[in-house]
Amino acid sequence: MNRILSTQLPEHAGQTVTLAGWVHRRRLLKSVGFLVLRDRAGLAQVVAAPPALAAFPEETVVLVTGVATVNPAAPGGVEVAGPTIVALTDPAQPPPFDLYRPELAAALPTLLDHAPVALRHPRLSALHRLSARAVAGFRQALDALDFIEIHTPKLVASATESGANVFGIDYFGRPAYLAQSPQFYKQMMVGVFERVYEVGPVFRAEPHDTVRHLAQYTSLDAELGFITDHREVMAVVRSVVAGMLDGTGVEVPAEIPAIHFADAMDLLGADEPDLAPAHERWLGEWAVREYGSELLFVTGYPMVKRPFYTHPEPGRPGYSNSFDLLFRGMEIVTGGQRLHRYGDYVSALHGQDLAPYEAYLQAFRHGMPPHGGFALGRERFVARLTGAANVRQTTLFPRDLHRLSP
């Protein structure tokens, strides 16, 4: 289909052009009418006599052919005059909210119920473009560091990693589960490629109805071998986050400041095995005051609060070679060094049936390097970046305790 995009109008001033898109808005005055056309690039103004616009209600898809005409009052300084308008669909039914207003005047559940139409709102589509760019930045940063992208099973035989909140599935008559993370697989693949990443869905049967939890989200995972300790993983996280935040205006320090968990507890005047949300917020503000950074690593989390494959901190019993990355006072990345010796895994799993871990343990039995990695939830990252109050706003079609459609 021969057309130009709305943003190309200024290059064609004086010429006859064809635009294609949705009728974003009509404004009918006494003697003149305006049609604002929306395409994937932006908006364009079309001027016509009011009766010529009557047949094209908002969201109807149209082809507009006319002369690109300079008008300083039009968006982009050029509008389309003397148009021929042809509908490519039947006249659209009006959406349950006005897509042309700066803010969508509807409650979140209404917007989610009508996602196929609500997502057309320029603010919403811009947020999801930003999300796509962040994922591209993640991949670019890791590609440049010689990582290989992998795709791992989402159907697994046992709920070994965290145990709770798994979705069960009928797998040809026997029980299976939806994967809660690619953790075991990315570790095994360090044995093959040394450096791997995956961008894919993970599933949590979250029984809690909160603004932070989804039943399906997109996990950005990476894992690398031949590290000395978790600090080399943190250096990779820095590159990745810089790639994801590129062009957003958020400054990422050359080295992101880090504080040990024990020192953080001292600062907070607390003595607990994990950081509460209020602690994270306080530390986020502290990092801005102290380092001028919206990003802060907290390292050395107590072993009791980290998964069994976590590497302990040498010479500091009870603590681990792990970290979280806080962004604006909330955790967005979790990572660390993992155990890599077969014997250490057998000890860490002491008292458990090893059979469900058989494939995972195979990798370690046959030689695995010191390694570590991290995971970042795309939806939560974009919420933090955009200020969205609810992760449902940063997912195209969210899934939660109550919502299974659209």
Add this chain to the structure above:
Amino acid sequence: MNRILSTQLPEHAGQTVTLAGWVHRRRLLKSVGFLVLRDRAGLAQVVAAPPALAAFPEETVVLVTGVATVNPAAPGGVEVAGPTIVALTDPAQPPPFDLYRPELAAALPTLLDHAPVALRHPRLSALHRLSARAVAGFRQALDALDFIEIHTPKLVASATESGANVFGIDYFGRPAYLAQSPQFYKQMMVGVFERVYEVGPVFRAEPHDTVRHLAQYTSLDAELGFITDHREVMAVVRSVVAGMLDGTGVEVPAEIPAIHFADAMDLLGADEPDLAPAHERWLGEWAVREYGSELLFVTGYPMVKRPFYTHPEPGRPGYSNSFDLLFRGMEIVTGGQRLHRYGDYVSALHGQDLAPYEAYLQAFRHGMPPHGGFALGRERFVARLTGAANVRQTTLFPRDLHRLSP
């Protein structure tokens, strides 16, 4: 960890270097021993007295420090002499097959059972690197055409698209299903971004145990709006496939030859509503003879064999604006133009309960442009490219009727 990669050895001839990797193979002669080290870049030869190598069985992870020494007989022309070897793990247990032999001498089920180790074989890891590069080529081609990457739900409320072979899941006490394709979502998202793609898992409860079917595979999907007909989709497929095959030596014609289904049936002297595998093979050979092309589009498949959202071929009742792309005589891409008018969907779904289609139909009710798209299965594509006889060989950890681990 300070190290160089095996492929960097020649640049360091005469210098003391440190390599890190797996003991790929030891060869112990009377007075000299060779250790072949494997890292993510390749292989390197280390020369040492035989007793010095005794402690490092195959697959043990080691650090090797020594002098890079020119030896025309060594791989790359440079080997490491006078080494200090330090193990980073306990001595590895020997794998159930020799990873250093040119071919893995084990049956497919054995290799799949031991995937975490078998995938370390240079031929297997090279195949999966090729697969990762193909996916990167898919994305690059579409990014250059202004497509946006999306991530859509894998948990859906109803098995609307094809009906059969869906996995059921207990979703907080009510039934749900694993998505068999992102078809409906990518179409809805054309209403938002015009041009979208997704790389993600799809799920088929395939009751057939064949070399072509998996319970989970990676689907590469794209969809674009404002097309005239399916031929604009085929032009995008051409760019994508050229990107995926870049560097493989397969020639992609500037315009991939195409034959209409009816003409193909005439050539074949057959009269059926679909192509049998033997038909596809014959047409693949015909395209090589006729056009010197390993790729051939077959267009215009009968409506009765295409899904309900398929756009009919104007002026040719019974046929459709759809296509398959054959590569070496097998279908690797399916696509076409879709219906885009709300009324056409209501007609196409005549007699069915429309409620499960409500969100999908919303998009059309509120204005959708003429559009089309296509899907390509990564595993089948790589099988066709590499000559792998079974799609299980082109999946890291395949899932099928019998296999749910590793």
